[in-house]
Amino acid sequence: MDFGSFLTVPEIKVKVVTYRDIFQDKAMIENRFGEEYRDRSAVIKLDPADLKQLSVKKGDTVILKNSFGRVVVRAEESGYETSHRGIAYMPNSPWSNILVSDETGGTGVPKFKDISVTVTSAKGEKVTEPGF
Amino acid sequence: MTNAMELYQMLPKTNCKKCGKTSCMAFAVALMARELTPDDCPPLKDEPKYREGYEKISGLFKPSEGATETGLVVHEDLCFGCGNCVVACPVNVANDPYGVGSGNAPKNINKLILTIENGIVKAQNVGECRRFGKNKILCNGCIVTCPVEAIEFV
Amino acid sequence: MEKNYHVCTGCGLLCDDIEVESEKNIINKVYTACRVGVAHMKEGKEEAIFRVDNKPVNEETAISEAASILKNAKNPLIFGLGTSTSETHKLAIELARKTNATLDDTSSFCLGSLVEALIHNKIKTCTLDDVRNKADVIIFWGADPSDSHPRHLSKYSYFPRGSEKQRGWEEERTAIAIDIRKSHTAKICGNYFFQIPPGGDTEFIDALIAGLSGKLPKTSYNYPPKKILELANILKGAKFGIVFAGLGLIYSLENLEPLFRLMKALNEKANFHLVPMVGHYNMRGFNENLFAETGYVNSVKFENDIVKHGPEYSIVESLKAKTVDAALIIGSDPLSSLPRSIAKNLFEIPVISMDPCETLTSRNAKVYINTAISGVEAGGTATRMDGTKVSFKPVVETNHPSDEAILKKIMEAL
Ligand code: SF4
Ligand code: SF4
Ligand code: SF4
Ligand code: SF4
Numbered sequence: 001m002d003f004g005s006f007l008t009v010p011e012i013k014v015k016v017v018t019y020r021d022i023f024q025d026k027a028m029i030e031n032r033f034g035e036e037y038r039d040r041s042a043v044i045k046l047d048p049a050d051l052k053q054l055s056v057k058k059g060d061t062v063i064l065k066n067s068f069g070r071v072v073v074r075a076e077e078s079g080y081e082t083s084h085r086g087i088a089y090m091p092n093s094p095w096s097n098i099l100v101s102d103e104t105g106g107t108g109v110p111k112f113k114d115i116s117v118t119v120t121s122a123k124g125e126k127v128t129e130p131g132f
Numbered sequence: 133m134t135n136a137m138e139l140y141q142m143l144p145k146t147n148c149k150k151c152g153k154t155s156c157m158a159f160a161v162a163l164m165a166r167e168l169t170p171d172d173c174p175p176l177k178d179e180p181k182y183r184e185g186y187e188k189i190s191g192l193f194k195p196s197e198g199a200t201e202t203g204l205v206v207h208e209d210l211c212f213g214c215g216n217c218v219v220a221c222p223v224n225v226a227n228d229p230y231g232v233g234s235g236n237a238p239k240n241i242n243k244l245i246l247t248i249e250n251g252i253v254k255a256q257n258v259g260e261c262r263r264f265g266k267n268k269i270l271c272n273g274c275i276v277t278c279p280v281e282a283i284e285f286v
Numbered sequence: 287m288e289k290n291y292h293v294c295t296g297c298g299l300l301c302d303d304i305e306v307e308s309e310k311n312i313i314n315k316v317y318t319a320c321r322v323g324v325a326h327m328k329e330g331k332e333e334a335i336f337r338v339d340n341k342p343v344n345e346e347t348a349i350s351e352a353a354s355i356l357k358n359a360k361n362p363l364i365f366g367l368g369t370s371t372s373e374t375h376k377l378a379i380e381l382a383r384k385t386n387a388t389l390d391d392t393s394s395f396c397l398g399s400l401v402e403a404l405i406h407n408k409i410k411t412c413t414l415d416d417v418r419n420k421a422d423v424i425i426f427w428g429a430d431p432s433d434s435h436p437r438h439l440s441k442y443s444y445f446p447r448g449s450e451k452q453r454g455w456e457e458e459r460t461a462i463a464i465d466i467r468k469s470h471t472a473k474i475c476g477n478y479f480f481q482i483p484p485g486g487d488t489e490f491i492d493a494l495i496a497g498l499s500g501k502l503p504k505t506s507y508n509y510p511p512k513k514i515l516e517l518a519n520i521l522k523g524a525k526f527g528i529v530f531a532g533l534g535l536i537y538s539l540e541n542l543e544p545l546f547r548l549m550k551a552l553n554e555k556a557n558f559h560l561v562p563m564v565g566h567y568n569m570r571g572f573n574e575n576l577f578a579e580t581g582y583v584n585s586v587k588f589e590n591d592i593v594k595h596g597p598e599y600s601i602v603e604s605l606k607a608k609t610v611d612a613a614l615i616i617g618s619d620p621l622s623s624l625p626r627s628i629a630k631n632l633f634e635i636p637v638i639s640m641d642p643c644e645t646l647t648s649r650n651a652k653v654y655i656n657t658a659i660s661g662v663e664a665g666g667t668a669t670r671m672d673g674t675k676v677s678f679k680p681v682v683e684t685n686h687p688s689d690e691a692i693l694k695k696i697m698e699a700l
Binding site for chain 3: 023069108
Binding site: 276 | 289291303304305315318319320321323324325418432433436437439441442444445446447448454455470471473474476
């Protein structure tokens with residue numbers, strides 16, 4: 001493994017809290033494949049200090065990764081929801097669902113609200129397409 | 133929101149009565165109620181030493197874009213159409229207690245200040261708003277109930 | 287002048303006071319509905335679409351293809367129905383019986399367990415009209431109605447005047463938000479927002495129960511005991527309290543026991559009710575309708591007149607274990623709403639998608655039938671989040687077939 005390049009990219013671990021957003025819901029009803037829905041869904045809101053540590057500016061794309069999947073979304077600063085380092089907010093969407101565990105303990109209920117990911121700068125890579 | 137005291141601080145405070153009011157404080161109150169404009173105070177308008185205050189006050193009362201004559205601005209892009217402000221506005225409640233006052237569709241739409249049209253709040257009859265006119269109070273019914281600060285007074 | 291009000295089926299609140307101006311079956315203006323409701327009402331589109339293998343076909347071909355998929359399957363999955371009428375539910379249950387299908391809806395991975403507890407009278411509940419008329423202490427727990435049910439606070443739970451609440455929300459109601467995130471609803475609750483860490487709900491419940499009986503409330507995350515005691519005192523004084531339980535709360539609990547404990551403790555000191563924050567307009571209706579037919583609210587498997595039930599018959603487990611060999615998906619988009627690691631198994635079986643709009647699921651389905659928007663282009667009855675039955679007529683006419691009509695035709699073709 002090439003540890004050199006690995007270390008130069010700052011990486012943080014965050015817990016993702018998903019939520020619903022009225023404008024995102026509205027955009028979904030209007031067109032699930034539209035730009036507005038993507039802009040409002042493929043987003044992660046991070047604490048300003050976490051953004052700084054990643055050397056990522058608001059609006060840049062970041063890679064979110066865990067053992068279930070990888071997705072590129074836009075990074076934003078958390079606002080009214082009050083920010084904490086290590087806690088990130090993401091609207092519930094096909095993008096967040098890429099990162100949800102398939103582990104259910106046989107209950108039929110995935111752990112939608114219990115998502116941990118590592119975040120790194122996507123260095124300009126485009127937001128993931130919602131398709132398969 | 134500015135109050136009369138803050139306005140008073142920016143006035144000449146000489147109580148010269150050229151504005152027709154008995155004191156600068158009374159003038160400030162009249163400004164708040166939009167009965168008079170900053171231009172109605174001659175010293176403020178003409179004397180260079182008050183220029184800073186004049187510009188500040190004029191700035192406050194300059195109707196900003198989209199503002200109604202009473203200064204109520206709706207940020208349509210932010211509004212959820214949730215109707216919280218519609219149901220909480222005391223004027224709405226007084227004029228339509230069983231319609232919007234009880235959370236329902238308006239029964240008396242012509243007398244209301246706030247209504248929801250196409251999912252966005254619409255302001256009308258703003259002259260009735262409690263923040264303005266003679267018996268004004270610092271009503272904030274439509275501000276504290278809004279999830280997104282979509283209504284503002286300028 | 288009697289006004290002609292419509293019902294909005296945009297969410298589980300089923301607002302029944304919507305005025306609409308339309309011309310030639312196109313809705314131009316919508317009054318009183320929220321932004322989501324307006325988008326929902328104006329969703330309508332032009333031509334009816336039927337597709338098989340991504341090629342346009344006529345209605346007949348799509349239906350016979352759908353019927354043959356169901357006929358050839360040993361264990362088809364029928365899923366969705368949260369945005370279908372109760373009349374459609376009854377047909378879907380009948381179809382599931384006929385085809386020995388596994389039948390489930392989204393409630394199996396959201397609020398189904400809570401609705402079941404209400405059906406079994408395990409928790410005291412009330413209607414939203416009761417809340418409007420009487421509630422003095424309102425708790426939003428793991429729920430953000432401002433975003434999910436935008437008119438919730440204005441129409442029922444906080445701001446309106448009610449028969450026993452004439453003086454208004456400032457004086458007579460206290461709204462409380464308990465959540466891991468400062469939501470828009472939490473913002474409105476101001477000082478009565480209690481922010482807890484992710485997964486901290488059970489502990490908070492037990493601390494609150496301790497506080498209710500005057501004991502020192504302790505949590506591993508050191509929530510200030512003074513604040514919990516303050517909250518407990520408000521709750522103790524409630525003459526008509528209501529807990530609106532959202533997904534945030536339910537996902538954080540292993541099972542419902544802590545919630546039962548809390549409701550019991552609250553009702554020893556005060557008078558408290560619970561209403562689930564059901565999202566889809568007729569999810570609760572599906573639970574009730576299936577319960578009436580089978581004694582279960584979701585996750586059932588029909589097998590020659592017997593009905594089996596258990597998590598293994600939920601959409602999630604049956605896709606994970608690959609026990610189903612075809613899927614009929616009605617008004618739902620599991621490819622978007624399920625974890626991708628599970629949803630991808632849908633690619634291995636033939637899928638029939640019935641939906642008023644294009645979704646990831648419809649685009650990847652073998653058969654796609656574009657149906658009328660339930661509640662806007664087709665009428666029927668539904669159950670509101672609080673259990674109240676609501677019936678509605680279509681707002682505009684359409685050439686799109688309703689899901690009810692399609693199910694009838696599929697059944698005939700079988
Ligand atoms: S004219 Fe201006 S300075 Fe004179 S009293 Fe009125 S406000 Fe004061
Ligand atoms: S300030 Fe008060 S009276 Fe004026 S619109 Fe807002 S709620 Fe109504
Ligand atoms: S202005 Fe605010 S309170 Fe009023 S409808 Fe819009 S979002 Fe709701
Ligand atoms: S709150 Fe729900 S039911 Fe009411 S108008 Fe909005 S979307 Fe429709």
